[in-house]
Amino acid sequence: MTVVLLAEDDEAIAAPLSRALGREGYAVTVERSGPVVLEQALAGEHDLLILDLGLPGMDGLEVCRQVRAAGSDLAVLMLTARTDEVDFVVGLDAGADDYVGKPFRLAELMARVRALLRRSATGEDGVVEVRGIRLEPAARRVLLNGTEIGLANKEYELLKVLIDRAGQVVPRETILREVWGDAELRGSKTLDMHMSWLRRKIGDEGPVAERRIATIRGVGFRLNTD
Structure with missing residues (x-):
């Protein structure tokens, strides 16, 4: 425990x-x-x-x-x-x-x-790497294929929630609670706007089948591991 x-x-x-x-x-x-x-x-x-x-x-x-x-x-x-x-x-x-x-x-x-x-x-200060995205929590830094990218605070937190659960579907309510501290925001466009900005910064706007972040309609999002 x-x-x-x-x-x-x-x-x-x-x-x-x-x-x-x-x-x-x-x-x-x-x-x-x-x-x-x-x-x-x-x-x-x-x-x-x-x-x-x-x-x-x-x-x-x-x-x-x-x-x-x-x-x-x-x-x-x-x-x-x-x-x-x-x-x-x-x-x-x-x-x-x-x-x-x-x-x-x-x-x-x-x-x-x-x-x-x-x-x-x-371990290792929480460093996680998935499909070319390396998240270094101790330095609050994100690298994409070895190059550091600048994320706003909420974009970083959003990415961290997804990368900590890579391969799993993360419900919208869970993301809103952990990033914004309020699952009741589920009816707003806040999450979708930040997700759009995050996708743009990690170059994830190509064909849906090739994206790192998958949208699970009516449920949430998943960071693909392959």
């Missing part, structure tokens, strides 16, 4: 988030002070650390720095009420894998959790 260490001293956030993680099938350990969180994180018994920056005793940034200094590759998702871009950069520089600002939408946070756990399971 996947085990999540939730480091949050605000009970109003910790309690509902812990319940939500439990509903997703994760075992959850909740800790509220920085030194205890660090000790638990270094014990090697958890798969993911959801880390609030404002912890008593030792703030989240220092916890993260010490976790990385100890050589741990534990996946770290930071939570913070600070929303300045500089704070995001500082958090990532400290070794966090991803960063979510408060207040957050629970659906978006759970999507980030699932994505981080998938990335951790793949």
Whole structure:
């Protein structure tokens, strides 16, 4: 079973988030002070650390720095009420894998959790290559036949959802939930527009039978592996 260490001293956030993680099938350990969180994180018994920056005793940034200094590759998702871009950069520089600002939408946070756990399971920093498309999550970079291509944020997230499930049909609702944090957008054209832009950038606008991304009408999309 996947085990999540939730480091949050605000009970109003910790309690509902812990319940939500439990509903997703994760075992959850909740800790509220920085030194205890660090000790638990270094014990090697958890798969993911959801880390609030404002912890008593030792703030989240220092916890993260010490976790990385100890050589741990534990996946770290930071939570913070600070929303300045500089704070995001500082958090990532400290070794966090991803960063979510408060207040957050629970659906978006759970999507980030699932994505981080998938990335951790793949090894090699989550690098995946399918039909000439190489996705490097640590560098947030995509290469097409060896040449880097520029994708907008949502295009990148859309590609990642598909490439993480290469060969599988991914329902529209799943894509909307994981990329936009809202499956209720299914009646809008948002997904179709971004899919069109993504296809253009990966040169996937030729004959339907030759495309990397297949449209499964009424269901979703599939990234073909052959």
